[in-house]
Amino acid sequence: MVAEYRMRMGDGTRRWMTKEQIRADVEDGVNNAVDCAEVPALTEDDICRIVDIMCEKGRTVSVEPGEEVILTQDGGELKLLNDSGSSSPVLEMSRTAAIQVHERALGMDTFEVAYFDPSTKMVKPVIGMEMAHCQNVMYNTIIPMLYMFMPNIGLYYQPTGPFGNPPDLMREFKIDEAMEAGENAMNMMRDDIVFIGERILSTGMDGLDFDTTASGGDLDFVGSLEAVEQIRKNYPDADIQMGMSAESVLGISGMCEYKGQLAAGLYPHQQVKLAEAAGVSTFGPVVNTNSSMSTAWNVARAVTMVKECSKQSTIPLQVNMGMGVGGTPMFETPPIDAITRADKCMIEIAHVDGL
Amino acid sequence: MDANEQMLYDAMISCKVPTVMDAVNKALDAGMSPVAIIDAMSAGMSQVGILFERGKLFLPHVLSAAAAMNKSMETLNPLLTKDAADDGQKIAVVMGTVEGDVHDIGKSITSTMLQCAGYEIHDLGRDVPLKNFVEECKNGCTMCGMSALMTTTMTGMKTVIDMLEAEGIRDKTTVLVGGAPVTQGYCDKIGADIYGESASETAAKVKAIAS
Numbered sequence: 001m002v003a004e005y006r007m008r009m010g011d012g013t014r015r016w017m018t019k020e021q022i023r024a025d026v027e028d029g030v031n032n033a034v035d036c037a038e039v040p041a042l043t044e045d046d047i048c049r050i051v052d053i054m055c056e057k058g059r060t061v062s063v064e065p066g067e068e069v070i071l072t073q074d075g076g077e078l079k080l081l082n083d084s085g086s087s088s089p090v091l092e093m094s095r096t097a098a099i100q101v102h103e104r105a106l107g108m109d110t111f112e113v114a115y116f117d118p119s120t121k122m123v124k125p126v127i128g129m130e131m132a133h134c135q136n137v138m139y140n141t142i143i144p145m146l147y148m149f150m151p152n153i154g155l156y157y158q159p160t161g162p163f164g165n166p167p168d169l170m171r172e173f174k175i176d177e178a179m180e181a182g183e184n185a186m187n188m189m190r191d192d193i194v195f196i197g198e199r200i201l202s203t204g205m206d207g208l209d210f211d212t213t214a215s216g217g218d219l220d221f222v223g224s225l226e227a228v229e230q231i232r233k234n235y236p237d238a239d240i241q242m243g244m245s246a247e248s249v250l251g252i253s254g255m256c257e258y259k260g261q262l263a264a265g266l267y268p269h270q271q272v273k274l275a276e277a278a279g280v281s282t283f284g285p286v287v288n289t290n291s292s293m294s295t296a297w298n299v300a301r302a303v304t305m306v307k308e309c310s311k312q313s314t315i316p317l318q319v320n321m322g323m324g325v326g327g328t329p330m331f332e333t334p335p336i337d338a339i340t341r342a343d344k345c346m347i348e349i350a351h352v353d354g355l
Numbered sequence: 356m357d358a359n360e361q362m363l364y365d366a367m368i369s370c371k372v373p374t375v376m377d378a379v380n381k382a383l384d385a386g387m388s389p390v391a392i393i394d395a396m397s398a399g400m401s402q403v404g405i406l407f408e409r410g411k412l413f414l415p416h417v418l419s420a421a422a423a424m425n426k427s428m429e430t431l432n433p434l435l436t437k438d439a440a441d442d443g444q445k446i447a448v449v450m451g452t453v454e455g456d457v458h459d460i461g462k463s464i465t466s467t468m469l470q471c472a473g474y475e476i477h478d479l480g481r482d483v484p485l486k487n488f489v490e491e492c493k494n495g496c497t498m499c500g501m502s503a504l505m506t507t508t509m510t511g512m513k514t515v516i517d518m519l520e521a522e523g524i525r526d527k528t529t530v531l532v533g534g535a536p537v538t539q540g541y542c543d544k545i546g547a548d549i550y551g552e553s554a555s556e557t558a559a560k561v562k563a564i565a566s
Contacts (some may be wrong), residue, residue: 010538011538011539013540083507154458159481159482165459165463167463168480170414170467171466171467171476171478215460248408250460251410251412251414251415252413252460254413254414255413264413265411267410291538291539330535332536
């Protein structure tokens with residue numbers, strides 16, 4: 001009888017697969033990444049390593065001592081406090097206490113402080129409260145503290161913002177109006193990011209973390225890059241992280257450029273070059289999980305894209321690993337067998353600096 | 356795919372109105388039926404959607420391809436037989452991001468893909484009160500597309516399905532669900548009909564179920 005190994009699908013469900021089936025999925029995942037992102041394929045050694053890691057018998061896997069990487073948490077303190085539908089702990093504690101738990105009990109190396117509704121547009125009206133919170137956090141913790149917020153250009157479009165929604169306008173073939181609305185929203189978002197970023201850094205926080213950058217496509221990405229460039233002028237030593245929202249930048253405008261480079265359609269190895277040019281200190285690539293494919297397929301695909309990003313990058317990479325990204329299943333509390341395998345592959349093969 | 360079908364398919368991927376119109380006229384001159392021409396163009400349009408999601412084409416390209424398709428239909432519609440014209444009657448689809456959720460980019464792109472595929476789209480936008488989906492279905496929409504980006508809001512999809520049941524129109528309504536936290540497993544669990552991993556996959560599944 002052929003041995004079978006426990007595997008996960010991209011939605012977290014269990015499946016038993018033979019080593020040959022796992023190998024076939026890994027090869028297919030690599031080929032898909034090559035096809036989509038136009039990056040080199042993994043080597044035969046890399047493919048064998050992923051298969052070996054997937055087939056390890058233990059429930060969890062780990063890297064060798066000395067090979068550990070920086071671990072951070074970009075969900076802010078919210079992960080302990082919120083009810084996210086079914087699985088969050090919903091603990092009764094203050095925001096500062098939740099951060100201390102991450103630092104002192106969970107072993108985070110750095111941490112991203114965040115407001116309950118962390119989109120730029122929502123943080124701006126409560127900036128005074130957030131500055132006071134950041135000061136309090138700095139008095140009570142030791143590890144580097146970054147302030148996380150999401151650019152989220154979508155909130156600058158109607159009905160939550162003043163400008164028309166470009167995809168909706170384009171569907172009515174109002175192309176010029178859509179382009180104008182997008183550009184106006186991008187400029188307002190950029191100015192708000194600078195407003196928040198500079199005030200937060202003035203409290204003594206170690207840095208900023210732009211989370212889910214480019215969630216609204218190329219305009220969101222370029223507005224964020226321009227904001228980093230402006231903040232960097234006044235805070236040359238701040239740690240500015242930029243975490244992405246998806247593997248490719250959607251071309252909502254299709255004509256939006258940063259330093260002469262079209263932003264739409266860029267994959268992680270190309271995104272990181274613009275991030276570097278803007279003054280980003282640490283880049284967080286994202287590769288989306290396909291919930292209908294196996295973890296072997298998703299991890300191989302993610303590692304292929306991130307390995308090339310790692311090769312091209314001159315700044316540290318802190319790859320996004322969690323619900324629905326980085327080869328991890330789309331599941332509220334990602335299964336520990338799948339996430340540790342994805343993490344190990346990302347560290348050993350893609351050579352990332354942090355998770 | 357024969358030479359004419361390939362020409363139409365390639366013309367759609369060029370996303371240029373004159374190129375598509377030229378290909379349509381050449382295909383008609385070569386004796387290709389209007390229905391076959393529309394099928395070949397639809398295949399090209401599906402590929403445009405996939406290329407958009409892969410970052411090889413951008414939203415203005417998708418819209419330009421859609422404009423070319425619409426322009427072609429002005430030429431093709433009068434040539435369709437009565438039966439074929441009746442078959443081409445538009446199916447109405449209500450689309451929206453469920454109550455409490457303001458993330459709408461995926462939903463908007465799916466609406467665009469479906470509109471390009473010939474469906475009549477009633478896009479209610481984002482943060483849509485759940486009863487509004489049901490009202491649209493009572494008023495003629497036979498498909499109900501719901502999107503969510505958050506685990507806290509996606510449960511609204513099940514509520515809408517229950518409301519459709521209570522109104523006695525669930526059997527007449529095809530329910531589509533999508534959005535980052537939504538999976539095929541969740542679609543099955545709440546009793547929806549179609550799960551789309553992406554906008555192009557949703558459009559392809561809708562076309563398959565409607566044909």
